[in-house]
Amino acid sequence: KMSGREEFAGRWAFILAAIGSAVGLGNIWRFPYIAYENGGGAFIIPYLVALLTAGIPLLFFDYAIGHRFRGSPPLSFRRLSRWTESIGWWQVLICLVIGVYYAAIIAWAIMYTWFSTTKAWGDDPATFLTQEHLQVAEDVAPNLDIVPGVFWPMLVVWVIIILVMGFGVRRGVAMASLISIPVLVLMFLVLVVVALTLPGATEGLNALFTPNWAALADPGVWIAAYGQIFFSLSVGFGIMITYASYLKKRTNLTGSGLVVGFSNSGFEILAGIGVFSALGFMAQASGVQIADVVESGIGLAFIAFPAIISEAPMGALIGVLFFGSLVLAGFTSLISILEVVVSAVKDKMGWGRWTTVLVVVGLSAVVSLAMFSTTSGLNLLDITDAFVNSFGIVGAALVSVLVVAAVLGLLDRMVAHLNSVSSFRLGALFKVMVGVIMPIVLAYTFLSDFIAKLNDGYGEFPAWFVNTFGWGMVLSLVVLAVLLSLIPWSKKSNLHQEH
Ligand code: PHE
Numbered sequence: 001k002m003s004g005r006e007e008f009a010g011r012w013a014f015i016l017a018a019i020g021s022a023v024g025l026g027n028i029w030r031f032p033y034i035a036y037e038n039g040g041g042a043f044i045i046p047y048l049v050a051l052l053t054a055g056i057p058l059l060f061f062d063y064a065i066g067h068r069f070r071g072s073p074p075l076s077f078r079r080l081s082r083w084t085e086s087i088g089w090w091q092v093l094i095c096l097v098i099g100v101y102y103a104a105i106i107a108w109a110i111m112y113t114w115f116s117t118t119k120a121w122g123d124d125p126a127t128f129l130t131q132e133h134l135q136v137a138e139d140v141a142p143n144l145d146i147v148p149g150v151f152w153p154m155l156v157v158w159v160i161i162i163l164v165m166g167f168g169v170r171r172g173v174a175m176a177s178l179i180s181i182p183v184l185v186l187m188f189l190v191l192v193v194v195a196l197t198l199p200g201a202t203e204g205l206n207a208l209f210t211p212n213w214a215a216l217a218d219p220g221v222w223i224a225a226y227g228q229i230f231f232s233l234s235v236g237f238g239i240m241i242t243y244a245s246y247l248k249k250r251t252n253l254t255g256s257g258l259v260v261g262f263s264n265s266g267f268e269i270l271a272g273i274g275v276f277s278a279l280g281f282m283a284q285a286s287g288v289q290i291a292d293v294v295e296s297g298i299g300l301a302f303i304a305f306p307a308i309i310s311e312a313p314m315g316a317l318i319g320v321l322f323f324g325s326l327v328l329a330g331f332t333s334l335i336s337i338l339e340v341v342v343s344a345v346k347d348k349m350g351w352g353r354w355t356t357v358l359v360v361v362g363l364s365a366v367v368s369l370a371m372f373s374t375t376s377g378l379n380l381l382d383i384t385d386a387f388v389n390s391f392g393i394v395g396a397a398l399v400s401v402l403v404v405a406a407v408l409g410l411l412d413r414m415v416a417h418l419n420s421v422s423s424f425r426l427g428a429l430f431k432v433m434v435g436v437i438m439p440i441v442l443a444y445t446f447l448s449d450f451i452a453k454l455n456d457g458y459g460e461f462p463a464w465f466v467n468t469f470g471w472g473m474v475l476s477l478v479v480l481a482v483l484l485s486l487i488p489w490s491k492k493s494n495l496h497q498e499h
């Protein structure tokens with residue numbers, strides 16, 4: 001063996017860990033309303049096009065980099081070329097930022113699993129969420145007024161994460177998915193079956209799946225499809241590079257990628273069915289249109305669902321299954337995001353697993369609690385999420401595709417590498433997708449979002465807040481990524497090793 005890099009026990013451990021990363025909050029609460037708002041049944045077309053032309057090719061692309069160069073993103077990109085190391089650090093920083101707020105959402109879901117048993121929100125879940133559960137302050141400025149009902153579950157989340165990650169790739173990271181994915185699938189299937197039996201479920205499904213073909217002429221719908229695919233597959237920002245770096249030398253990469261890609265989409269469709277059956281019930285029970293009960297994002301899970309749970313037969317069961325699924329799906333995704341940071345620091349400094357986890361995840365926990373367990377947490381989470389998604393994820397994917405495919409002309413080497421180890425072989429079509437289609441789609445998405453935020457700001461937030469925590473945050477990450485690439489590597493990291 002050339003290095004002591006940790007490894008997955010086998011291909012299935014890797015596939016399960018990759019599915020654990022991909023299946024997350026995005027499947028359960030993001031896909032259903034994105035599909036509904038963007039053409040309903042007709043959305044399946046841009047969605048599949050995005051999956052096949054960008055999602056799966058980008059997944060292969062990440063696998064190729066991670067497996068070929070066998071390192072965390074900074075190390076892999078450093079081995080690729082001295083000049084691209086900062087791309088890897090940019091991805092690491094994006095993961096760090098997402099990780100610190102993702103933990104808060106998991107903590108809320110833990111509390112709501114419990115709240116479901118007593119329907120603690122009474123008959124006004126919206127007020128309950130902002131006033132009682134999160135105790136959102138009037139003033140958007142960050143403060144340190146801790147909300148105990150958020151702080152304690154967050155602390156529990158972080159302690160569990162530290163323990164699991166400390167056990168390493170095989171006994172921690174892979175084991176977490178091995179246990180939670182089957183439980184999650186089972187729980188969610190039961191949830192879908194229960195939801196399908198609710199009165200009004202059919203109308204809900206009709207609302208989701210009735211195609212609005214006119215939507216296909218709207219470029220916004222196509223952008224939404226590509227955006228959903230990038231976020232949902234966890235591609236383009238380092239996670240899949242990291243996981244692929246833990247694979248043995250001969251591993252069927254493309255075959256695994258297809259399993260991961262289609263499992264993730266399968267789970268999205270399933271979630272769409274479950275969520276819209278429940279929404280159909282709610283609309284019927286309150287005598288309104290489906291459109292009046294659909295909420296997006298946090299509101300769907302933490303306002304619309306509580307209302308359903310209060311009304312539905314077997315409501316408590318639905319609540320425990322729904323929020324329990326969010327918790328499980330969120331945990332394995334959070335582990336995958338933080339593993340990017342842990343592996344990068346471990347490679348750079350040459351520290352051991354426990355030291356790195358205690359330092360990196362411990363510090364993340366402190367920042368996470370200070371920012372998101374306070375009465376200013378919700379607004380900070382909102383702005384961070386918006387900017388990190390628009391510029392971080394899409395920006396990271398754009399830069400890595402442009403630099404690797406277009407500037408460095410490495411696509412041929414990547415394809416050769418994938419084909420040398422895999423069952424499903426790639427050819428010219430793959431190169432066209434990664435080298436032509438993806439840069440265009442990503443650049444268009446990036447620029448349109450950039451211009452929109454530049455012109456309109458974000459939400460109702462005051463300009464100073466958007467400038468500091470939106471633009472300021474993104475800019476400081478860019479600077480930090482460059483600075484980190486200047487720190488020398490530990491002697492233990494051989495900068496020239498490849499598979
Ligand atoms: N892919 C995950 C989902 O669909 C989200 C995620 C984002 C996972 C960032 C890891 C990192 O919810």
Ligand code: NA
Binds near residue numbers: 021023024231234264
């Ligand atoms: Na997903």
